[in-house]
Amino acid sequence: MKRLVVVGASLAGLRAAQAARSAGFTGELVIVGAERHRPYTRPPLSKELLKGEHTAEQCALRHPELHADWRLGVAATGLDRAARTVTLADHTTVAYDRLIIATGARAREWTGPGAQLAGVHTLRTLDDAHTLRGALNPGARLVIIGAGFIGCEVAASARARGAEVVVVDIAPHPMLPLGPELGARCGALHAQHGVEIRCGVGIEALVGTTHVEAVGLTDGSTLPTDVVLLALGAVPNVEWLAGSGLQLDGGVVCDATLTAACDPDILAAGDLASWPHPLADGERVRVEHWTVAAEHGQLAGRNALRDPAERAPHVAPPYFWSDQYDTKVQAVGFPGRADALEIVESDGHRLLALGERGGELVAVVGFNAAKRVASVRREMAMAGAR
Amino acid sequence: MKVHVDMNLCQSHGECVLVAPDVFDLGDDDVLVWKEDVPEDRRADMEAAVNACPMMAISIEG
Numbered sequence: 001m002k003r004l005v006v007v008g009a010s011l012a013g014l015r016a017a018q019a020a021r022s023a024g025f026t027g028e029l030v031i032v033g034a035e036r037h038r039p040y041t042r043p044p045l046s047k048e049l050l051k052g053e054h055t056a057e058q059c060a061l062r063h064p065e066l067h068a069d070w071r072l073g074v075a076a077t078g079l080d081r082a083a084r085t086v087t088l089a090d091h092t093t094v095a096y097d098r099l100i101i102a103t104g105a106r107a108r109e110w111t112g113p114g115a116q117l118a119g120v121h122t123l124r125t126l127d128d129a130h131t132l133r134g135a136l137n138p139g140a141r142l143v144i145i146g147a148g149f150i151g152c153e154v155a156a157s158a159r160a161r162g163a164e165v166v167v168v169d170i171a172p173h174p175m176l177p178l179g180p181e182l183g184a185r186c187g188a189l190h191a192q193h194g195v196e197i198r199c200g201v202g203i204e205a206l207v208g209t210t211h212v213e214a215v216g217l218t219d220g221s222t223l224p225t226d227v228v229l230l231a232l233g234a235v236p237n238v239e240w241l242a243g244s245g246l247q248l249d250g251g252v253v254c255d256a257t258l259t260a261a262c263d264p265d266i267l268a269a270g271d272l273a274s275w276p277h278p279l280a281d282g283e284r285v286r287v288e289h290w291t292v293a294a295e296h297g298q299l300a301g302r303n304a305l306r307d308p309a310e311r312a313p314h315v316a317p318p319y320f321w322s323d324q325y326d327t328k329v330q331a332v333g334f335p336g337r338a339d340a341l342e343i344v345e346s347d348g349h350r351l352l353a354l355g356e357r358g359g360e361l362v363a364v365v366g367f368n369a370a371k372r373v374a375s376v377r378r379e380m381a382m383a384g385a386r
Numbered sequence: 387m388k389v390h391v392d393m394n395l396c397q398s399h400g401e402c403v404l405v406a407p408d409v410f411d412l413g414d415d416d417v418l419v420w421k422e423d424v425p426e427d428r429r430a431d432m433e434a435a436v437n438a439c440p441m442m443a444i445s446i447e448g
Contacts, residue, residue: 015437018437022433041440041442043440061442062442290440291401291438291440294437294438294440298437319401321397321399321440323397328397328398330399368416369416370398370399370400370412370416371398371400371412371413371416373400374399374400374404374412377400378403378404378407381404
């Protein structure tokens with residue numbers, strides 16, 4: 001292979017490039033990124049950066065010199081597998097021998113009335129985080145739509161900045177994948193910190209003339225506000241692959257080695273990879289966690305140098321965390337797939353829950369239980385590697 | 387080589403413990419403990435730990 005092209009210059013793409021170089025790849029390396037920024041880490045955007053504890057410089061991902069041709073600030077717009085080229089937004093093309101697709105995901109937009117009003121935000125990029133931070137002055141009223149991880153983390157960060165916060169979600173409780181019992185605990189945590197949680201209610205409209213002034217809910221009530229954050233989850237960036245012949249199912253369909261279903265010269269990594277996982281009964285999953293992007297990138301970078309038959313699978317149980325106030329929520333595996341999450345240890349501040357599916361351990365969730373979570377995670381990883 | 391962890395950044399995710407349990411460990415209080423002096427033949431593992439840390443808290447000297 002002469003030329004490896006990595007499309008996507010965030011965590012998965014960077015780790016793929018690093019892994020290829022450290023595995024001895026000396027050919028041409030091209031890294032394409034839609035954002036103008038060098039690779040940076042996103043978890044602080046809803047937490048430390050929003051609170052003003054970290055600067056943008058502290059979010060930059062460190063890496064050795066990669067001797068790469070960086071094409072930043074220019075999105076990929078098309079893939080021609082017959083010609084083996086990627087087309088970029090500036091109408092240039094980049095030829096590849098092997099290609100790693102790591103274009104990630106973007107924040108899901110709200111398409112209802114009032115979506116275009118000023119003061120309505122999403123949070124995915126560094127630029128988004130700076131804009132949102134500028135709007136969250138002490139005393140500002142913030143309505144967050146979506147009580148998932150980003151919504152809950154921003155609620156905690158906004159409280160630290162002195163904003164008044166209401167979180168709205170159509171789901172019956174916050175942090176849906178954690179189930180009703182743990183989700184209710186998260187809700188209680190926010191209530192203790194002065195956040196109003198409105199679950200089981202939807203959004204009718206965002207109201208205002210030029211700037212958002214209120215959020216109208218489906219129960220007929222209205223929440224006056226200065227700022228709205230749409231935290232509705234993420235959508236994989238796969239539109240540029242339409243017409244390429246790659247199999248897409250919301251993500252890029254891969255085998256266990258992250259190799260694209262119908263093309264051994266193409267691999268995918270991170271948020272958009274859809275790959276069969278042993279802890280999910282071999283069903284394909286798409287996972288939007290930091291550690292999965294890092295692990296995928298590393299694996300895809302190595303696998304891209306190998307013949308298809310010699311490529312290794314990704315089997316590690318997914319890990320994610322969320323920091324809200326002084327509580328560290330950690331989860332391993334697939335909590336949403338467990339038959340139930342059983343709380344096995346709890347002393348108010350600290351909690352450990354295990355989730356089984358058909359008698360097999362598929363998830364562990366901890367609140368302030370880092371050592372226990374790490375130890376169960378290691379057991380699950382070892383079981384998965386067997 | 388010397389392994390440093392910035393404890394102002396460390397949040398006890400345990401990624402490094404998974405990579406190299408003989409070098410990194412979490413104490414009963416969930417606070418990271420680690421060996422500062424690591425033999426040269428473990429460089430690849432230490433670099434993996436640096437990359438695995440979500441907080442970018444680990445660095446290698448020498």
